[in-house]
Amino acid sequence: MPILEVKNLKKNFGKLEVLKDISFSLEKGEVLAIIGSSGSGKSTLLRTLNFLEKADGGCIIVNGECLYDCGKQQKSDEAELRKKRLHFGLVFQQFNLFPQYNTLQNITLALNLQSKEKLRKAFFGEDKRSFFQKLGDLPKTIAKYRAALRAEYAGNTDKAKQLIERVGLGDKTYSYPFELSGGQQQRVAIARALALEPDVLCFDEPTSALDPELTGEVLKVIKDLKKYNSTMIVVTHEMEFARDVADRIIFMYDGKIEEEGTPDEVFGNPKSERTKQFIAKY
Amino acid sequence: MNFGQVTLQLLEGFGTTVLVFALTLAMALPLGLIVAFGSMTKFKPLRWLTRTIVWIIRGTPLMLQVIVVFYVPGLLFGVNFTTRFTAVIIAFVINYACYFSEIYRGGIESISKGQYEAGQVLGMTKAQIFFKIVLFQVVKRIMAPVSNEVITLVKDTALARVIAVEELISASNDIMAGFGIIYPLFYAGVFYLIFCGILTVMFNFIEKKLDYYR
Numbered sequence: 001m002p003i004l005e006v007k008n009l010k011k012n013f014g015k016l017e018v019l020k021d022i023s024f025s026l027e028k029g030e031v032l033a034i035i036g037s038s039g040s041g042k043s044t045l046l047r048t049l050n051f052l053e054k055a056d057g058g059c060i061i062v063n064g065e066c067l068y069d070c071g072k073q074q075k076s077d078e079a080e081l082r083k084k085r086l087h088f089g090l091v092f093q094q095f096n097l098f099p100q101y102n103t104l105q106n107i108t109l110a111l112n113l114q115s116k117e118k119l120r121k122a123f124f125g126e127d128k129r130s131f132f133q134k135l136g137d138l139p140k141t142i143a144k145y146r147a148a149l150r151a152e153y154a155g156n157t158d159k160a161k162q163l164i165e166r167v168g169l170g171d172k173t174y175s176y177p178f179e180l181s182g183g184q185q186q187r188v189a190i191a192r193a194l195a196l197e198p199d200v201l202c203f204d205e206p207t208s209a210l211d212p213e214l215t216g217e218v219l220k221v222i223k224d225l226k227k228y229n230s231t232m233i234v235v236t237h238e239m240e241f242a243r244d245v246a247d248r249i250i251f252m253y254d255g256k257i258e259e260e261g262t263p264d265e266v267f268g269n270p271k272s273e274r275t276k277q278f279i280a281k282y
Numbered sequence: 283m284n285f286g287q288v289t290l291q292l293l294e295g296f297g298t299t300v301l302v303f304a305l306t307l308a309m310a311l312p313l314g315l316i317v318a319f320g321s322m323t324k325f326k327p328l329r330w331l332t333r334t335i336v337w338i339i340r341g342t343p344l345m346l347q348v349i350v351v352f353y354v355p356g357l358l359f360g361v362n363f364t365t366r367f368t369a370v371i372i373a374f375v376i377n378y379a380c381y382f383s384e385i386y387r388g389g390i391e392s393i394s395k396g397q398y399e400a401g402q403v404l405g406m407t408k409a410q411i412f413f414k415i416v417l418f419q420v421v422k423r424i425m426a427p428v429s430n431e432v433i434t435l436v437k438d439t440a441l442a443r444v445i446a447v448e449e450l451i452s453a454s455n456d457i458m459a460g461f462g463i464i465y466p467l468f469y470a471g472v473f474y475l476i477f478c479g480i481l482t483v484m485f486n487f488i489e490k491k492l493d494y495y496r
Contacts (some may be wrong), residue, residue, distance in 0.1 A: 050402075094396050
C-alpha cells in the first residue's frame with residue numbers, strides 16, 4: 001500500500017486554476033522530486049498537502065486513511081485539521097524559524113506543547129470520579145502531572161539533541177537563529193520538521209534562499225535522510241540533486257503533471273517536448 | 283507657606299497622579315489587545331464598529347472625553363458618578379486602550395505569515411501560535427512606541443483636573459492662587475521630570491533584556 005496517494009487534486013485561486021487534476025502516489029521511503037518553472041503549481045501542491053491551502057477537488061490518502069475528500073462534506077474542525085497536518089512536515093524556503101527561541105527550543109516547542117496536551121488529558125480530562133473526590137487529591141494529581149511532564153520534556157530534549165547531531169549542528173544547540181548562517185538555519189528547520197515524525201516530509205525549494213556555497217550542506221542533510229527511510233517530496237531547482245537523490249521525478253507544467261518517471265527516464269529520455277525544453281536550460 | 287509644606291501638598295497631588303497613571307496602564311494595556319483583535323477580526327460589522335470607535339476616541343481631545351464620561355450619563359439617564367475619580371479612570375482607560383490597540387495591531391500585522399504557517403505545520407493551535415510564537419515578537423517590536431505612549435500618559439494625567447480631581451497640577455495651582463507664589467508650578471514640573479526619568483530607565487532596561495535575539 002502506498003504511504004501517500006493523491007487523486008485528482010484541484011486548487012483554484014479565484015478564477016486562476018493553479019492545480020489541475022494532480023494524481024500521484026508515493027511508497028514508503030521513496031523520494032519524489034518535483035521540478036518545473038515558477039508558477040507551475042509546485043509550491044501550491046505542497047501547501048495543499050500540508051493543509052495550508054484547502055483543495056477544491058480530489059482527495060489525499062495517507063496510509064490508506066482518507067485525509068481529505070472533496071466529494072464528502074468535511075468538518076472544518078480545528079483539532080481534526082491539526083491531526084491531519086501532522087501526517088506531513090514542511091520545510092520552507094525562508095526557513096521560518098522562531099527568532100526568539102534557540103535551536104533546541106525551536107525543535108522542542110511543538111513537542112512540548114503536544115506532551116502537555118496529552119498529559120493534561122490523561123491527568124485531568126477523562127476523570128469520571130465526583131468533583132469532591134477529584135478535589136480531594138488534586139494536589140497529588142498535580143504533583144504526578146508535573147513529574148510526568150518533566151519526564152516528557154526531558155525525553156523531548158534528548159530527541160531534539162539527537163536530531164541536532166544528525167543535521168550536524170551539535171555546537172549550535174543553544175544558538176539563536178540570527179547567529180546561524182542560512183544553511184545552518186535551514187538544517188535546524190529540517191530537524192524541527194523531523195521531530196514530529198511526519199509520514200511524508202515536504203521541502204519547498206529548501207535551498208532557493210541560500211548562497212550557492214551553502215546549498216551543499218543542506219542538500220547533504222536531505223540526502224542523508226534517505227538512510228533513515230524518510231519519505232520525502234522535494235520541490236527543487238537543483239537538477240543535479242534531483243537526479244542524484246530522487247527515486248522519481250515529476251515535471252509540472254501549468255498546474256498539471258507533464259511528465260513522471262525515474263530520473264533516468266525524465267532526464268535521459270524525456271517524452272514531452274516541454275520537459276525537453278525545460279531540462280535543456282539546465 | 284514654606285518649602286516643606288509645599289512639598290507635602292504637592293506630594294498629595296502627585297499620589298493621585300500616580301494612581302491615575304497606574305490604574306490606566308493596568309487596564310488599558312490588556313484592553314488594548316482586545317480592541318486590537320476587534321479591529322482585525324474577519325467579522326466585518328464588529329471590525330467597522332471597533333474601527334469607528336477608535337477613530338472617534340483618537341480624533342477627539344481626551345479633555346473632552348473626560349467631560350463627556352463624567353457629565354453625559356447624568357444628563358441622559360440621570361445616573362451620576364459617585365466619584366469623579368472613577369470617571370477619570372474610565373475615560374483614560376478607553377482613550378489609552380484605543381491608542382495601544384493601534385500599536386498592537388501594527389505589531390501583530392508586522393509578523394510575517396511564515397511564522398504562522400510554521401506553527402500550523404507543526405500542529406499548533408491558533409492560540410498556541412499566538413501566545414508561544416507571535417506575541418513575544420510583537421512585544422519586542424512595539425516596545426518603543428508603547429514607551430512613548432506611557433510617557434505621554436504621565437503628563438496627560440493633568441487633564442483630570444478638568445472635572446476637579448485634585449492631582450499634581452491642580453495642587454500646585456491651588457498654592458499659587460492661595461499664596462501668590464509661582465515656584466510650586468515649576469516644582470511640579472520637576473516631579474513629572476523625575477517620574478518620566480525613572481520610566482525611561484525602566485524601558486531601556488526592558489529593551490535591553492529583549493535584545494538577546496534579532
